[in-house]
Amino acid sequence: MKPLSDCRLYAFVDTACLRGRAPERLARELCDGGADLIQLRAKLSSPQEILRMAQAILPVTRQAGVGLVINDHLSIAQEVGAEACHLGQEDFFGTGCEQVASLRPVSCALRIGLSTHGPEQAKRALAAGADYLGIGPVYPTATKPQARPVTLEYVRWAAVNVAIPWFAIGGITLDNLEAALAAGARRICAVSAILNARDVAAACRQFKDRLRAAVS
Ligand code: TZP
Numbered sequence: 001m002k003p004l005s006d007c008r009l010y011a012f013v014d015t016a017c018l019r020g021r022a023p024e025r026l027a028r029e030l031c032d033g034g035a036d037l038i039q040l041r042a043k044l045s046s047p048q049e050i051l052r053m054a055q056a057i058l059p060v061t062r063q064a065g066v067g068l069v070i071n072d073h074l075s076i077a078q079e080v081g082a083e084a085c086h087l088g089q090e091d092f093f094g095t096g097c098e099q100v101a102s103l104r105p106v107s108c109a110l111r112i113g114l115s116t117h118g119p120e121q122a123k124r125a126l127a128a129g130a131d132y133l134g135i136g137p138v139y140p141t142a143t144k145p146q147a148r149p150v151t152l153e154y155v156r157w158a159a160v161n162v163a164i165p166w167f168a169i170g171g172i173t174l175d176n177l178e179a180a181l182a183a184g185a186r187r188i189c190a191v192s193a194i195l196n197a198r199d200v201a202a203a204c205r206q207f208k209d210r211l212r213a214a215v216s
């Protein structure tokens with residue numbers, strides 16, 4: 001995969017949005033559309049099911065040079081040889097972890113991203129050695145209905161204060177992308193705006209083109 005700093009569009013295979021589509025088919029469409037990273041997010045699946053889905057997706061992402069990120073399950077990420085694992089505050093700090101390095105064996109290249117919901121959490125995640133940060137949810141979103149939106153104020157804070165790659169996430173659509181870019185975001189995650197689009201690859205391409213234009 002390309003370096004995280006070069007990754008702009010972070011897309012998802014979220015099992016809540018499959019609507020009968022095979023995970024690996026969605027992964028292919030996301031890759032075709034230019035996603036730089038793909039997270040497998042399967043909140044209601046068993047570890048065994050997640051492992052099987054990850055094994056089906058990995059050849060697709062590998063061939064495309066796209067990084068596969070496993071949500072929540074570090075051991076699955078390691079077992080399948082995914083490029084990264086994404087952990088929430090509760091998965092990481094909530095289980096007593098303080099340093100990302102303590103989670104991976106020496107010489108293991110697995111990257112670890114952490115969700116953050118405000119400046120104090122971002123500072124703590126940076127001190128923990130996270131490889132990238134999630135900054136959100138920016139807007140209310142049905143994909144994570146319980147989460148309180150952090151608003152663009154936190155995006156503006158991240159733009160000034162976070163020196164590692166960070167991705168604005170939560171309720172980002174092609175209609176409000178401009179506002180996130182204006183607040184300083186140069187990398188974004190989008191789940192429903194892409195997976196619920198009529199043409200998944202085309203939706204990715206539209207996000208990617210506008211992200212590219214914002215950095216050039
Ligand atoms: N973490 C913060 S918001 C969110 C996650 C996983 C959901 C983002 O989904 P969507 O559909 O792009 O709002």
Ligand code: MG
Pocket residue numbers: 071072086087088091
């Ligand atoms: Mg989690």
